[in-house]
Amino acid sequence: MKILVYIEQIAGQTAGITGELLTLARGLAERTGGHVEALIASDAPESIGGSLAGADLVLTAADPAFAQYNPQAQAALIEAVIAARAPDLVLFGYTTMGMDLAPWLAARTGRPLAGYCIGLEPDGAGLKARSQIYGGKLIADVELPLPAIVVMAPGAVREAEGRGDEPAREAVAVPPGLAGGAVRFVSAQAPDANAIDITQVEKLVCVGRGIGEQDAIEEARGLASALGAELVSSRPLVDLGWMPKERQVGKSGRTVKPRLYLTLGVSGAPEHLEGMSAADLIIAVNTDANAPIFQVAHYRAVVDCADLIPEIVDELERQGLSHA
Amino acid sequence: MHVAAILRLVPDTREELEVDASGRDIDREWVGMRLSEFDDQALEEAVLLKERSGAKVTAIALAGEGVDRLLQTAVARGVDEVVRVVHDIADSRDTARQVEALAGALHRIGADVVLTGVMTPEDILGQLAGTLAGRLGWPVFNAVTSVAAEGDGLRLRQEYSGGRAAIFDVSGPVVIGVQSASQAPRYVAGSKLRQAAGTPIGQEEIPTRAPAAAAAITGLSLVEAGGQAVSLEGDATTIAGKIIAILSEKGLIGA
Ligand SMILES: Cc1cc2nc3c(=O)[nH]c(=O)nc-3n(C[C@H](O)[C@H](O)[C@H](O)COP(=O)(O)OP(=O)(O)OC[C@H]3O[C@@H](n4cnc5c(N)ncnc54)[C@H](O)[C@@H]3O)c2cc1C
Numbered sequence: 001m002k003i004l005v006y007i008e009q010i011a012g013q014t015a016g017i018t019g020e021l022l023t024l025a026r027g028l029a030e031r032t033g034g035h036v037e038a039l040i041a042s043d044a045p046e047s048i049g050g051s052l053a054g055a056d057l058v059l060t061a062a063d064p065a066f067a068q069y070n071p072q073a074q075a076a077l078i079e080a081v082i083a084a085r086a087p088d089l090v091l092f093g094y095t096t097m098g099m100d101l102a103p104w105l106a107a108r109t110g111r112p113l114a115g116y117c118i119g120l121e122p123d124g125a126g127l128k129a130r131s132q133i134y135g136g137k138l139i140a141d142v143e144l145p146l147p148a149i150v151v152m153a154p155g156a157v158r159e160a161e162g163r164g165d166e167p168a169r170e171a172v173a174v175p176p177g178l179a180g181g182a183v184r185f186v187s188a189q190a191p192d193a194n195a196i197d198i199t200q201v202e203k204l205v206c207v208g209r210g211i212g213e214q215d216a217i218e219e220a221r222g223l224a225s226a227l228g229a230e231l232v233s234s235r236p237l238v239d240l241g242w243m244p245k246e247r248q249v250g251k252s253g254r255t256v257k258p259r260l261y262l263t264l265g266v267s268g269a270p271e272h273l274e275g276m277s278a279a280d281l282i283i284a285v286n287t288d289a290n291a292p293i294f295q296v297a298h299y300r301a302v303v304d305c306a307d308l309i310p311e312i313v314d315e316l317e318r319q320g321l322s323h324a
Numbered sequence: 325m326h327v328a329a330i331l332r333l334v335p336d337t338r339e340e341l342e343v344d345a346s347g348r349d350i351d352r353e354w355v356g357m358r359l360s361e362f363d364d365q366a367l368e369e370a371v372l373l374k375e376r377s378g379a380k381v382t383a384i385a386l387a388g389e390g391v392d393r394l395l396q397t398a399v400a401r402g403v404d405e406v407v408r409v410v411h412d413i414a415d416s417r418d419t420a421r422q423v424e425a426l427a428g429a430l431h432r433i434g435a436d437v438v439l440t441g442v443m444t445p446e447d448i449l450g451q452l453a454g455t456l457a458g459r460l461g462w463p464v465f466n467a468v469t470s471v472a473a474e475g476d477g478l479r480l481r482q483e484y485s486g487g488r489a490a491i492f493d494v495s496g497p498v499v500i501g502v503q504s505a506s507q508a509p510r511y512v513a514g515s516k517l518r519q520a521a522g523t524p525i526g527q528e529e530i531p532t533r534a535p536a537a538a539a540a541i542t543g544l545s546l547v548e549a550g551g552q553a554v555s556l557e558g559d560a561t562t563i564a565g566k567i568i569a570i571l572s573e574k575g576l577i578g579a
Contacts, residue, residue, distance in 0.1 A: 107458025311564035
């Protein structure tokens with residue numbers, strides 16, 4: 001099987017999912033007697049840091065249009081590369097860029113696509129994928145004829161260490177006129193450097209939409225301080241303006257690995273789990289016994305968090321254990 | 325500027341879900357359907373765009389149970405027109421055919437900006453925004469958290485992991501997968517909803533064809549929710565005591 005892996009970059013480095021995608025591609029290529037090519041597009045591809053071991057060949061596309069991520073320019077390039085190199089499988093990560101590019105290319109090239117994949121196997125003349133669906137409550141088996149496009153969920157593949165030598169590089173032709181498209185990059189925004197860095201905090205209490213009302217945030221904050229923890233949240237509470245962005249955990253927030261992660265009314269959508277499932281101790285509180293957060297929790301409590309929060313606070317005080 | 329907001333009803337994943345007799349879909353008989361949460365955000369951003377820059381907004385949805393009511397709610401929230409797209413698609417996860425129907429409808433109404441949710445809980449065969457943009461040959465942006473008129477085009481903000489983002493200007497047609505609106509979706513009073521209930525709904529009928537090569541969902545299984553977790557049983561007081569005991573034992577509180 002001939003596999004093309006799209007390499008994302010963040011601030012001059014290959015993105016975190018790169019090693020996972022290359023490990024998966026290498027394994028598939030070995031089982032099917034294939035070949036792995038990695039595609040990297042930049043104004044200066046040679047300056048991008050990070051290993052691309054696992055690929056047999058790195059295709060580099062150098063053009064000023066790739067100085068910053070621009071979905072239109074990237075998509076046009078990959079479309080041309082697919083036409084020229086005819087890979088059986090094109091692999092992306094489930095990231096903002098993967099969401100922009102993979103379905104777009106599937107529609108352009110008429111290839112079937114499977115997304116949110118946590119497993120991918122050769123299956124006869126095609127592929128069999130396992131995909132998260134319905135908020136992570138179910139897994140779907142998907143059959144894909146080749147050629148196909150697959151989008152892998154971050155964390156689905158254990159990245160192999162020592163994948164071998166850095167592969168040879170080959171420059172590919174860049175379609176003309178990419179810089180003059182309809183899309184213009186204006187500026188980049190980085191997280192506030194002066195804000196709290198929740199990745200450095202040992203104990204986190206995380207509130208989700210199940211907390212109910214905005215007033216309940218104060219109760220949860222009281223619990224966090226009684227535990228000597230910081231309060232963080234799922235994305236919806238940030239979107240509601242109830243919690244600051246720097247305290248958001250998950251795919252579009254921060255990835256944390258604290259000693260304690262106590263969740264209150266968090267469902268455990270894959271995008272949230274991506275940011276916290278490696279925590280040392282996860283205690284999850286949810287009224288839904290089937291909430292996906294329980295899939296990664298060490299302890300689960302099916303109870304109303306509004307009832308539980310004051311009980312913990314009172315009991316900590318009674319036992320003289322409160323940090324507040 | 326003519327903005328189309330594409331709205332979808334999706335199964336409510338907060339409910340208990342079960343696999344149906346075919347083994348390939350959830351049992352939809354008893355599952356509640358709700359406006360996809362990201363489509364809700366897209367609708368809000370479309371209405372904000374109208375209010376701030378005078379764009380015309382049409383809400384579009386594939387026909388189905390509950391869709392007329394959904395579209396009338398969109399009227400109450402401020403869209404100018406609503407269109408139901410009558411189709412022949414049997415599976416709500418068949419993105420390729422949905423896109424064929426929607427692209428046909430967009431062409432007929434003449435929209436040049438499309439806002440929809442970044443994802444749904446069931447779009448595993450391709451998110452709508454990217455697939456639609458690819459079909460139309462338009463640029464696409466996903467995980468967008470604000471859209472505003474700027475000069476002849478739009479200025480938008482796209483988010484990445486780790487709290488990073490970028491601002492782009494786009495001229496010409498574009499499809500936008502909205503993650504969150506610039507402000508939380510508005511509340512609509514019951515009186516406004518009643519008023520909107522009589523709004524006529526436009527209709528487009530678009531036949532679709534099965535794509536030459538398609539992925540197939542061949543099975544569906546529930547993930548065991550308990551996993552490895554130890555269950556803390558009892559009432560809130562008992563559970564609170566158990567949690568404190570665990571934290572004490574692990575040296576996470578006290579001392
Ligand atoms: C590209 C992309 C990026 C994303 N990035 C992130 C991210 O960084 N972080 C993130 O969190 N999400 C992210 N999301 C959103 C994610 O898909 C979910 O929508 C989100 O995580 C859900 O948040 P929640 O668990 O708080 O809410 P819900 O899913 O609504 O869950 C609320 C939970 O509370 C429970 N509950 C209700 N009442 C009570 C009660 N009284 N007591 C206890 N439990 C109760 C319910 O059973 C339910 O499980 C992203 C989505 C996309 C598409």
